Amino acid sequence: DVKVTQSSRYLVKRTGEKVFLECVQDMDHENMFWYRQDPGLGLRLIYFSYDVKMKEKGDIPEGYSVSREKKERFSLILESASTNQTSMYLCASSSAGSGRSVETQYFGPGTRLLVL
């Protein structure tokens, strides 16, 4: 059974704190993604990685950074948490494919982050 796990289901942090969200996949997937999900806005891509140490900005990278030192692990870092970063954060992974087919994205259960 495919598995994407996220380090925390719920997190409460203070404004200005540095926050680390961890994601691990056990499917040997090349691609990994970080999204945030907000009511009425759907899933918005923050960053994705197509290989170890490789990353690309998504639609809303400001205030975030990522790290991928190992193939199975993709970390999202909030450098200085702000209240507008309160959200549900979802990690996903997919195989590389050819870009000419739908490579299913497998999602983790999400981390609900509250920044006070």
Next chain:
Amino acid sequence: QKEVEQDPGPLSVPEGAIVSLNCTYSNSAFQYFMWYRQYSRKGPELLMYTYSSGNKEDGRFTAQVDKSSKYISLFIRDSQPSDSATYLCAMRNTGGFKTIFGAGTRLFVKA
């Protein structure tokens, strides 16, 4: 204007009803069209996808794509309480990495 528009609902139907969920989009380059289902407190999971125009059926679910109108639909026949979830449409270009998601429609099927 958002690239993908989806009515957030909620949509409430009685058990056994036919459900129609829809999305419109603006980017004519989209070729892959997907529907994800997300249960409460879970991540989304791929339900089905189609390539370009046409229909695809999988059990009680039918996905339709009308590229001329930039309109996609998901039909659920004989809806069940277990179908209660948020349904997100998603789409992408050929050769691209980025998938664009709709906001999701929350569906309640009442027993």
